[in-house]
Structure formats: C-alpha cells, structure tokens
Amino acid sequence: MKLVVLCLFAVYCFSVANTTPLTRRKLEEVLRQLSEVKESLQHSDKMLSAPPENIEDCCCLSALSCFRANLNLHFNITEKKQKKLYKSLNSSITERGLNFCNPGSDTATCQDCDLHPKVNVQEFFQSLESLIQRAITKLTMK
Numbered sequence: 656m657k658l659v660v661l662c663l664f665a666v667y668c669f670s671v672a673n674t675t676p677l678t679r680r681k682l683e684e685v686l687r688q689l690s691e692v693k694e695s696l697q698h699s700d701k702m703l704s705a706p707p708e709n710i711e712d713c714c715c716l717s718a719l720s721c722f723r724a725n726l727n728l729h730f731n732i733t734e735k736k737q738k739k740l741y742k743s744l745n746s747s748i749t750e751r752g753l754n755f756c757n758p759g760s761d762t763a764t765c766q767d768c769d770l771h772p773k774v775n776v777q778e779f780f781q782s783l784e785s786l787i788q789r790a791i792t793k794l795t796m797k
Contacts, residue, residue, distance in 0.1 A: 688740040702773040712755035714765035721768035
C-alpha cells in the first residue's frame with residue numbers, strides 16, 4: 656500500500672515539475688514562429704488593434720485572444736507559417752503560460768480588443784512578442 660502511494664506521489668511530482676519546461680518550450684516555439692511570420696509580413700500597411708505592452712497580469716489571456724482575432728481577421732492564416740503561429744497561439748499550453756491571474760481576481764478591467772489603439776504591423780508583432788517574452792520571464796522566475 657505504501658509503495659502504491661509513493662509511486663502515485665512520484666508521478667504527481669514529476670508532472671508538476673515537468674509543466675513549466677513544457678510551457679516554456681511552447682512559448683519559445685511561439686517566438687520562433689512569430690519571428691518567421693513577422694519577417695514575411697513586415698511590409699504590410701495594415702493597421703491592427705494591439706493591446707499595450709504594459710497590460711495588467713489578469714488581462715494577458717484577453718490580450719492573447721485579441722492578437723489571435725487580429726491574425727485571423729487580417730491575415731491569410733492558410734499560409735503555412737501563419738497557420739502554425741495561429742495554432743500555437745490557440746494551444747492550451749500557450750494559454751496556461753499566459754494565465755498570470757490569481758484565482759478570484761477580477762478580469763473585468765480588461766479592455767475590449769476593438770478599444771485598443773490601432774498600430775502598424777511591426778508594432779502589432781512587437782507587442783505580441785513582448786507579451787510572450789513576459790510569460791517566459793515569469794516562468795523562469797518560478
């Protein structure tokens with residue numbers, strides 16, 4: 656009986672300890688994909704709504720949702736690189752990495768995506784990159 660409990664505890668500890676590296680790897684993958692997409696779209700003259708870089712912790716998932724919506728609306732996500740980035744941004748692992756909100760915190764202060772200022776494509780991707788790097792930094796500090 657003790658052996659079974661010990662084995663279950665070991666499995667639990669391994670899964671908890673292994674979550675952060677998995678999330679960090681996923682976010683680093685998103686950064687690589689973002690770099691490729693950013694390079695291919697840097698000459699676009701589109702204006703997109705982008706959450707500011709200094710967004711509150713509880714609004715990071717809302718910001719991610721805004722970035723995804725803009726990618727889906729304004730770009731051809733059937734193109735291979737853009738499709739990979741969009742899928743990675745939709746990943747539950749990515750969302751877990753950006754969920755900085757403490758349980759019970761109020762997310763009602765998050766601004767609606769359409770209310771964020773319109774920026775050019777370069778600034779849009781820079782803001783998204785900043786959000787992902789912020790998540791990686793927070794995971795590293797855990």
